[in-house]
Amino acid sequence: MPTLRLGAIAPDFQADSTEGPIRFHEWIGNSWVMFFSHPGDFTPVCTTELADISHRAPQFVQRNVKVIGISADALQEHYDWIDDIIEIGNKTAPTCVEYPIIADPTREVSKLYEMLDESDNSNVSADDEMYTIRTVFIIDPKKRIRTMMLYPATVGRDFDEIIRVIDSLQLGDQHRITTPANWKKGDDVIIHPAVTDQEADTLFPGYITHKPYLRTTPLKVA
Incomplete structure (x- = not known):
């Protein structure tokens, strides 16, 4: 196994x-x-x-x-x-x-x-x-x-996809976010479900709530 x-x-x-x-x-x-x-x-x-x-x-x-x-x-x-x-x-x-x-x-x-x-x-x-x-x-x-x-x-192998995955992992480690389907660096991201709305107000002002479990926000990265 x-x-x-x-x-x-x-x-x-x-x-x-x-x-x-x-x-x-x-x-x-x-x-x-x-x-x-x-x-x-x-x-x-x-x-x-x-x-x-x-x-x-x-x-x-x-x-x-x-x-x-x-x-x-x-x-x-x-x-x-x-x-x-x-x-x-x-x-x-x-x-x-x-x-x-x-x-x-x-x-x-x-x-x-x-x-x-x-x-x-x-x-x-x-x-x-x-x-x-x-x-x-x-x-x-x-x-x-x-x-x-x-x-x-x-x-x-699709190395564009591999680099995309690396970008998502690294940003997720830094910013308490996840990434949606077909995400590319610079696109809006999903706020991690473990982040409360109160925390999100501070971390991601202006975020959008689509469903209680689905909140998106722009993320400015270098």
């Missing part, structure tokens, strides 16, 4: 990466983290994703988010794959893979994070090892898992 849940402490580990040895919790420090997995190197969908993340580096830096990938291959294969990622990425924008990719040929970290889909018999390598599910974990500075997303191998 799965043991990782939202709010759980992200498991710590030590591993080699393209940026050198990593002790995960120490590497996180006081940052947020996007930890995302790939079934293997030289896979087409993942190559486009890693290039796109390179292009978005300023967006993650602005949000105090460190990016780290993992693929169930050896370190040298990662270095060779990075050459391809840069070549493909440069067709769209200047590309430089400046974030670590963990080498996990034994799938030790993948198993720790429950990234192996043992129910999908088609998701295996030539040597009958289970491939890693394409997973995203958003982890906060307290090392708690705040979001988990699972993607099939055929569907590229």
